[in-house]
Amino acid sequence: MEMYNRSKSYKIGLFVLNNSATNLAMFLTFYYMYYTQNILGLSSVLVGIIATMMRLFDGITDPIIGYFIDKTNGRFGKFRPFMFVGNIIIVSSLFAIFNTPLALSQMGRYIWTTLFYVIYIIGYTFQTACTKGGQVVLTNDPKQRPLFSIFDTIYNTIIFTGGIYVLMSLVAPKYEGGLINPNLWSFVSLSVAGLSILCTILAIFGIWEKDRTEFFGMKSDIKLKFSDYVDVLKNNRAIQMLTIAASTDKLAGNATKGVAVYIFANLLLNSKLQGDYSALTGIPITIMGICGLFHARKVGLKKSFVLTTWLGMASSIILYILGLTGASTTLFLTFMFIQQGFNAVSNPIVIPMIADVTDYELYRSGKFIPGMMGTLFSFIDKFVSSLSTMIVGFALAYAGVGNSVIAPNTFISLKFNSAILFVYCIIPIFGYIASLIAMKYYELSSMKMAEIQKSLNLQKHENVESDEEIIDQDLELA
Numbered sequence: 001m002e003m004y005n006r007s008k009s010y011k012i013g014l015f016v017l018n019n020s021a022t023n024l025a026m027f028l029t030f031y032y033m034y035y036t037q038n039i040l041g042l043s044s045v046l047v048g049i050i051a052t053m054m055r056l057f058d059g060i061t062d063p064i065i066g067y068f069i070d071k072t073n074g075r076f077g078k079f080r081p082f083m084f085v086g087n088i089i090i091v092s093s094l095f096a097i098f099n100t101p102l103a104l105s106q107m108g109r110y111i112w113t114t115l116f117y118v119i120y121i122i123g124y125t126f127q128t129a130c131t132k133g134g135q136v137v138l139t140n141d142p143k144q145r146p147l148f149s150i151f152d153t154i155y156n157t158i159i160f161t162g163g164i165y166v167l168m169s170l171v172a173p174k175y176e177g178g179l180i181n182p183n184l185w186s187f188v189s190l191s192v193a194g195l196s197i198l199c200t201i202l203a204i205f206g207i208w209e210k211d212r213t214e215f216f217g218m219k220s221d222i223k224l225k226f227s228d229y230v231d232v233l234k235n236n237r238a239i240q241m242l243t244i245a246a247s248t249d250k251l252a253g254n255a256t257k258g259v260a261v262y263i264f265a266n267l268l269l270n271s272k273l274q275g276d277y278s279a280l281t282g283i284p285i286t287i288m289g290i291c292g293l294f295h296a297r298k299v300g301l302k303k304s305f306v307l308t309t310w311l312g313m314a315s316s317i318i319l320y321i322l323g324l325t326g327a328s329t330t331l332f333l334t335f336m337f338i339q340q341g342f343n344a345v346s347n348p349i350v351i352p353m354i355a356d357v358t359d360y361e362l363y364r365s366g367k368f369i370p371g372m373m374g375t376l377f378s379f380i381d382k383f384v385s386s387l388s389t390m391i392v393g394f395a396l397a398y399a400g401v402g403n404s405v406i407a408p409n410t411f412i413s414l415k416f417n418s419a420i421l422f423v424y425c426i427i428p429i430f431g432y433i434a435s436l437i438a439m440k441y442y443e444l445s446s447m448k449m450a451e452i453q454k455s456l457n458l459q460k461h462e463n464v465e466s467d468e469e470i471i472d473q474d475l476e477l478a
Contacts, residue, residue, distance in 0.1 A: 006139050006141050006144055007138045007139050007144070007209075007210060009144075009147060011138070011206045011207075011209065011210075012138055012139065012144065012147050012148060012151065012206070013147075013151045013206070014202050014203060014205055014206025014207075015134060015135070015138060015203050015206035015207045016148055016151040016152050016155060016203070016206075017155065017199040017200070017202045017203040017206065018083055018127065018130060018131050018134065018199070018200060018203035018204075018206075018207075019128075019131045019152055019155070019351070020152075020155040020156070020159060020199045020203075021087055021090075021127065021196045021197075021199035021200045021203065022090065022124060022127050022128050022131070022196075023155070023156060023159050023160070024159055024163075024192050024195055024196045024199065025090050025091070025094055025120070025124065025192065025196055027159055027160060027163050027192070028094055028098065028188065028189060028192050029094070029120075030254075030257045030258060031179075031185075031261075032047075032051065032097070032117075032389075033047055033048065033051070033258065033389060033392060033393065034179065034261060035097075035098060035185055036109075036113060037405070037406075038179070038180050038405050038406070039100075039180060039182050039185065040100060040102075040109045040113070041106065041109075042106070042109060042110060042113075043402065043403050044392075044393045044396045044397065044401075044402045044403065045393045045394065045396075045397045045402050045403075046110075047113075047389075047393065048389045048390045048391075048392060048393025048394070049390060049393070050110070050114055050117075051117070051389040051390070052387060052389055052390040054114070054117045054118060054121055056383060057118065057121060058121040058124065058125060059378065059379045059380070059381075059383045060379070061121065061122060061125045062125055062129065062375035062376070062378040062379040063226075063229055063372070063375050063376060063379050065082070065125050065126060065129050065371075065375060066129050066133070066369075066371040066372045066373075066374060066375025066376065066378075067226055067229075067371065067372055067375075068371075069082055069129055069130070069133060069370075069371030069372075069375075070133075070368075070369045070370070070371040070372050076211075077207075077208075077211030077212060078133075078137075078211055078371070079130040079133060079134045079137075079207060079211050080204050080207065080208070080211055082126045082127065082129065082130050083126070083127055083130045083134075083200055083203060083204055083207075084200065084204065085123070085126055086123045086124065086125070086126025086127030086128075086130070087123065087127055087196060087197060087200040088123070088197075089119060089120070089122060089123025089124075089126065090120060090123040090124055090127065090196065091192070091193035091196050091197060092119075092123075092193075093116040093117070093119040093120035093123065094116075094120055094189055094192065094193065095189045095190065095193050096112075096116040097112075097113050097116045097117065097120070097189075098185040098186065098188070098189035099185070099186050099189060100112050100113055102182065125375070125378070127200070128374075128378065129371055129374050129375045129378065131351070131374075132351065132354045132355075132370070132373070132374025132375075132377065132378070133358075133370030133371045133373070133374045134207050134211070134370070135148055135351065135352065135354075135355050136355045136358045136359070136370040137207070137210045137211065137370070138207065138210050140355075140359060140453055140456075142297075142300075142446065142449055142450065142453070143297055145301075145352040145355055145356070146293050146294075146296050146297045146301065146349075146352055148348075148351055148352050148355075149293045149296070149348035149349055149351060149352055150289075150290055150293045150294070150348075152348045152351065153286055153289035153290055153293060153344055153345075153348050154286055154290070156344075156348070157282050157283070157285060157286040157289070157344075158282075160278075161278040161279070161281065161282035161285065162278070162279070162282055163278075164274055164275055164278040165275040165276070165278045165279040165282070166275075167188065167275065168271060168272060168274050168275030168278075169272060169275030169276060169279070170275075171184060171187065171188065172184060173272075178271075178408065179261075179271075179408065180405070228367065228369065228372065229372060229376055231365070232361060232365075232369075232372065232373065232376060233376065235364070235365075236357065236360065236361055236364065237441065237442075237443060238356070238357040238360050238442060238443060238444050239357045239361070239373065239376060239377060241438040241439065241441050241442040242350070242353055242354070242357055242377065242438070242442060243376075243377050243380040243381060244434060244435075244437075244438040245305075245350075245434065245435035245438040245439060245442070246350045246377070246381055246435075247380055247381040247383075247384035247385055248384060248430065248431040248434035248435060249346070249347065249350075249428075249431045249432070249434075249435055250381055250384070250385040250388075251384050251385040251387055251388050251391075251427070251431060252388075252427045252428035252430065252431035252432075253343070253347065253388075253428070253431075254385055254388035254389070255388040255391050255392055255423050255424075255427050255428075256423065256424050256427070256428060258388060258389065258392040258423075259392055259395070259420050259423045259424055260274070260424070261274065262406065262416075262420050263420060263424060264277070265406075265408040265409055265410075266406065266408070266409075266410060266411065266412050266416065266417075266420070267323070267417050267420060267421075268329055268332075269409050269410070269411065270409060271408040271409055273329075277333060277336075281337045281340070284337070284341070285337065285340050285341050285344050286344065288341035288342075288344055288345070289341070289344030289345050289348065292304060292308060292342075292344070292345030293345060293348065293349070296345070296349060299446065300445055300446030300447075300449075301349050301352060301353050301356065301444075301446070302353075302439060302442055302444060302445055302446070303445070303446070304345065304346075304349060305346050305349045305350075305353070305435075305439065306436065306439050308342045308343075308345040308346040308349075309342075309346050309432050309435050309436055309439075310432075310436070311342045312339055312342040312343055312346060312428070312432055313428075313429055313432035313433070313436075315335055315338045315339040315342060316339055316425050316426075316428050316429050316432070317425075317429065318335050319332070319335045319336060319339055319424075319425050320421060320425035320426060320429075322335060323417075323421040323424075323425065324418075324421065339428075346435075353444070354373065354374055354377055355370075356444050356449055357373060357377075357444065358370050358373040358374070359449070359452055359453065359456065360444060360452060361373055362456060363452045363455060363456055391423060391427065392423060395419040395420065395422065395423050396419070398415070398419050399412065399413065399415050399416035399419040399420075400413070400415065400416070401416060
């Protein structure tokens with residue numbers, strides 16, 4: 001009796017590109033506030049509030065879409081239709097945002113960017129819900145699930161570190177004014193759209209074989225209700241704790257990405273250095289992440305997550321002290337590299353952990369609801385992490401530059417520097433502390449998951465044997 005459902009490694013690698021497709025879009029949205037403030041002349045505080053409200057709206061759409069994913073089982077499967085439609089919405093709306101007509105009035109610019117941000121959110125929810133839910137049908141082997149994170153780490157390094165290098169060192173110097181040239185963002189948004197579409201097509205091929213009824217849990221006759229969300233949130237302790245850990249880390253991660261451009265351009269006074277740093281550290285960070293994730297395959301996802309969280313917090317504390325004391329650029333960037341290396345392990349681990357809590361829910365309640373589990377996670381995650389844009393906006397306002405064009409490679413003020421360092425270092429420390437507390441109550445160790453998979457496998461075969469007996473009896477009566 002085969003205990004685990006497995007996929008070929010290359011198919012897992014292809015499906016992970018679904019996450020890459022949405023991460024390409026996320027990479028572009030990291031510059032949303034920069035674009036709206038420095039190109040469109042909008043208020044950073046007001047844009048931050050709008051972005052936060054849109055993020056809350058994003059969370060509200062998650063449970064609705066997750067419910068419909070779990071109710072879907074048509075000719076093209078459960079996940080593929082949502083992946084395709086979601087990506088088309090994403091790339092269309094982001095292209096519209098980063099090509100906002102400059103002839104519009106200021107109010108018109110607010111309306112245009114907000115409207116298309118709402119549309120973007122709907123598509124983003126469609127596609128990201130499939131990333132969290134689709135991995136469950138690909139494999140339930142605890143040795144294979146970390147492969148998702150290994151591929152994800154490699155792809156994310158290419159997107160986030162390689163993307164910064166391409167943007168800052170290759171693309172921006174070709175445009176007069178660099179990042180404050182509207183034509184640059186038109187080119188970048190078109191490029192991101194094309195790459196995102198390509199990743200989505202490859203991901204659809206990756207999940208094609210397993211996006212079928214026989215891989216959708218044990219029973220197909222269980223009726224799902226929207227109220228099942230309440231039961232899950234109330235009784236599934238694993239999803240509760242994982243959500244707390246991941247959402248606080250996501251809040252911190254989004255905030256740090258939002259101010260990273262100012263770390264290089266206004267604290268270190270060298271915006272080009274950001275691209276060079278990304279190119280130099282991209283491969284080593286990826287290697288650190290992959291080594292850590294292979295370690296997770298041996299010791300379990302939870303244990304690896306806790307260890308790298310502790311190490312990430314220690315490096316953030318040192319980084320903050322170095323920033324305040326005016327340490328050398330080399331020393332500061334060294335500990336920035338160390339911090340990012342530990343995050344390259346802890347952050348990707350969360351996605352396969354969502355698959356674990358989905359299997360735990362099947363074990364606990366008998367309901368296979370990957371869409372609902374993934375979007376319940378996203379619902380809470382987005383409500384918490386939605387504060388990141390507003391944190392950045394208020395930090396800039398506190399520093400007295402909330403309504404100003406922040407010139408690159410220019411010292412602004414000591415107050416500005418302290419505000420940026422607080423967001424980049426202290427906010428993550430709060431996230432690390434919350435994660436460590438949550439993991440104290442997260443029960444899905446490697447031993448517990450082995451017990452769960454064994455139980456689910458036995459139940460599945462008992463159901464198959466029962467169905468075969470019923471068919472035999474019907475044939476005898478006939």
